[in-house]
Amino acid sequence: MNREKVRTVTSYLELKLLVGIIKQKPHLTFALLLVLFCTMVFVEFYQHPLQSTAAADTPPIIINNPSLEVIQGHFILYHTMGLKIQNDYSLQVISTLVVENNDSQPIDFFIFLINKSVNTVFVYDPIGPLSFTWTKNDATHSSALNISMRYPLLEDDKYVLSISYEIDPSAQATYLFFISDFGGYYNLEFPLIHSIRTEHFQLEISLPGGHLLLSGPSPRPVFPSPTKIDIVDNHVKLIWIYNSIDLNYDYSYFVRFNKTALGTAPVIYIQLPKAFFAYLTLSFLLGTIASGTIFYFILKKRVQPTKTKLVSSLLSEAEQAVIQAINEEGGMAIQRKICERTGFSKSKVSQILLKLEEKDVLKRERWGRTNRVTITNPSFLKIDLNAKEQVKEEQS
Secondary structure, eight states: OOOHHHHHHHHHHHHHHHHHHHHHHHHHHHEEEEHHHHHHHHHHHHHHOOOOOOHSSSSSSEESSOOOOOOOOOOEEEEEEEEEOTTTOOOOEEEEEEEESSSSEEEEEEEEEEESSHHHHHHEEESSSSEEEEEEEETTTEEEEEEEEEEEOTTTTTEEEEEEEEEEEHHHHEEEEEEEEGGGGEEEEEEEEEEHHHHHHHHEEEEEEEEEEEESSSSSSEESSOOOOEEEEEEEEEEEEEEEEEETTTEEEEEEEEEEESSOOOOOOOOOOOSSSHHHHHHHHHHHHHHHHHHHHHHHHHHHHHHHHHHHHTSOOOHHHHHHHHHHHSSSSHHHHHHHHHHHHHHHHHHHHHHHHHSSSSEEEEETTEEEEEEEOOGGOOOOOHHHHHHHHHHO
């Protein structure tokens, strides 16, 4: 028992010392903070692993109209959210947060809102598990976590904690589902709402092993475009990085992928030959590829304006606005989103979609109480349909 007390007090003093260093040099010590955090969490969880009883000790309080309000005296300095799609297509999320108090009053608790139905919630800091109350709203399919901090967070102090949870299987089909069109693929629609002002945010979405992004032009495989794409242990990882996110900012991320034929993503190793003739052949091939690439972009640059004028001349101004709205949603959108982006009424959008469907430009299908619209003609994807004025000027 005495050893446990000494170990807990020592960890507490180490954390306070580290927080003092961060106050002086936050940018230089952030990397050290993450390394120390991962090390302490590994050691603590190895000695005292989290069991399912941690979730059982904190059952959700189910209510219809929660009155919890987010404290405005703090903000999130860093937020890294990792969404991992498991091999059984279940969704697991781990959010690592660095919270800072910018108010003169100390903070004893921290409220974190999740705009999804979740299960099996764990909250912990570098020392170990944290106590929290879990308020679940079935009406809005959301959860609020009221997390008790290990010690009061004073002004300008920083606190590191992690929140892990899995999406409720009953609500999982809302975010990840299979579409049989275009040879069959999985479609992930992941909306996010930032209930706290965030200085730096990083979202990482990992695909299951043996799955790759769609390669065709329609539908678009990823929207919005990620900051970078990595392959880690045969898993495709998409990364988005943002700075200065305002309160209540919401955005949706779309990822479309399918399973590879062999079940695992191929890893290719290239060994350069030693013979001079082989080097010469390789150089020739690389030169041919480079020349062909340059020629392709030059030709594409010349042909694209003509293609844009031709497509624009076939569409009315209202039809162009609808096509532009669908492209802004990644080539696939629900009818309600099209109405919001164009400002058109529901009946007007329905008439325009019917005409475009007759022209074999797109396809409509029932999606709950509305329609889901997909552009099926590649000529209308990623086209700058604002070239109508340029066509008029050249004709005059």
